[in-house]
Amino acid sequence: MTRIVVLDDDRIVRQYIRATLEKTEGEFQLAGEASGGRNGLALIEELKPDMLILDIEMPSMNGIELLAEMERRGLKIKTLILSCHDEFEYVRQAMKLGAADYLLKHKIDDKTLLEALRTLREKSITMYAPDSGINNSEEKSKQFGELLTGKMSGEEQESAFRQFASDNQITVVCVAEIDYLKAFIWKNGKEQGAELEKKVWKKIRTTPIQECKSYYYRAEPGYYAFLLVFGELPVSRLETRQKLYNIISNYVAGLTRECQVTITAGISEQILGGKRVKYQWFHAREALERKFYIGCAHLIFYEEVGVLKENEEAMNLLLDGLRSQAMNRQEAVLAVEELFENIRTAPMPLNRFQKFFYIFLNILMQMISRMNLEIEDIFKNVDFVNEALETLETFEDYHKWFLDAINSIFDAAQKAAQGGVRKEVAKAIEYIRENYMKEISLDDVAKYVCVSKTYFSSMFKKEAGQKFSLYLLDFRLEKACVLLRQGNKKIYNIAYDVGFQSHNYFNNIFKERYGMTPKEYRKRYR
DSSP, X not given: OEEEEEEOSOXXXXXXXXXXXXXXXXXXXXXXXXXXXXXXXXXXXXXXXXXXXXXXXXXXXXXXXXXXXXXXXXXXXXXXXXXXXXXXXXXXXHHHTTOOEEEEGGGOOHHHHHHHHHHHHHSOOOOOOTTSOOOHHHHHHHHHHHHHTTOSOHHHHHHHHHHHOOXXXXXXXXXXXXXXXXXXXXXXOHHHHHHHHHHHHHHHHHOOOTTSEEEEEEEETTEEEEEEEESOOOSSXXXXXXXXXXHHHHHHHHHHHHHTOOEEEEEOOOEESSTTHHHHHHHHHHHHXXXXXXXXXXXXXXXXXXXXXXOHHHHHHHHHHHTOTTOOHHHHHHHHHHHHHXXXXXXXXXXXXXXXXXHHHHHHHHHHHHTTOOHHHHOSSTTHHHHHHHHOOSHHHHHHHHHHHHHHHHHHHHHHHXXXXXXXXHHHHHHHHHHTTSOOXXXXXXXXXXXXXXXXXXXXXXXXXXXXXXXXXXXXXXXXXXXXXXXOOOHHHHHHHTTOSOHHHHHHHHHHHHSSOHHHHHHHHO
């Protein structure tokens, strides 16, 4: 039996050849067929046929290009060329690249085709090169990318689906992203960012995912898709989820360890066969988008994400409150907290959040103008909007950014009202910011700025608008609020981390300041 692969973009021609081969009762067998050169190349590498029937004109890669690529890869297969016209130059090139014979399509009949195949079969045998060093997965990975980006025709997609997975195999699509790559580039420059991404991409291409066949696609720098094909997975949904989690988390952990980055991944549902790979791609991307609310360095399953719904009426009321001209610092901070708590409990789609960002930014600009301040007094970088959009990746990033912006506005307003802060007080505030977690006394700071304790106390209250002890207390409480909203650290540890020496004192003063205990605050604002 001679196994044959047919590559021709004309469906009628393929049907005719298939019917003719079936008449030989096993002398010739159709091993596979494809309508394009790229699909055909992968098919040849996978099936290792004895003979090839090849059309010269095909989409994505024509017959001449395919023969050249086969020669480059060391694939030597007896080839019969088909052509619509007697194109001597094409035929000459094909013969030079190893084709053994050719037929004109309009002159083909059963007898002519079978005689040509029998003659070709008797010619000197040239075996498929087993040690060509070609990575079949590499070529299929290219096809995977073309499939996701819509570069294949309908017939090519059907052929590709069959090559990736049979109907009884299970497919999963995973989309992974390097966390804070844009922030890294913003801080360190494009060159260092490109080097980091190149390191990760190389590691992806050279590291197999365990217990499955895997194909990969680089959608853009730092953003990758994987197709995982399993022979079988546990029947239990819970066991399947756990197995996928273990396999993918181990793979991601290796990338993190080797490349010194964190990675977040979205994982599609599990489906039999490869016909819904594009839908799985969309679903994996949708899962990855929830990174915005869930946070970085997580694996997010599509089945676990819900529909995003926002409370628009509550949002508008809170935004109107922020537009109020009579709002002081504490009221503005609480309004921001309530605004973000509203979004946290009723998350909005990312495109809606981006609109919200610009609405809120406009409110900040109005506050700055109303207080007769300059933007440069608030934001160090004049390109602060682009910096925020490039470096902030999660909901908590934006939460912190808005709180910092509100506090910076009121700090600038306070400074302007006082005609500027003396250098000793500025130096003291900087000392507090760097050492708040330690025991700090008025005497310590006075010595640090080289003035007497009594004079420093009076000067600080006059310049900063409050006593030194109250300023330090407020700063520590603000830091405690940040830690309570993030992570799961014990409350007594947070108290010590921000400089309180007594857990009970921290609880009491926190409740006095915010009207709720630290535990209640965490439950409300996480």
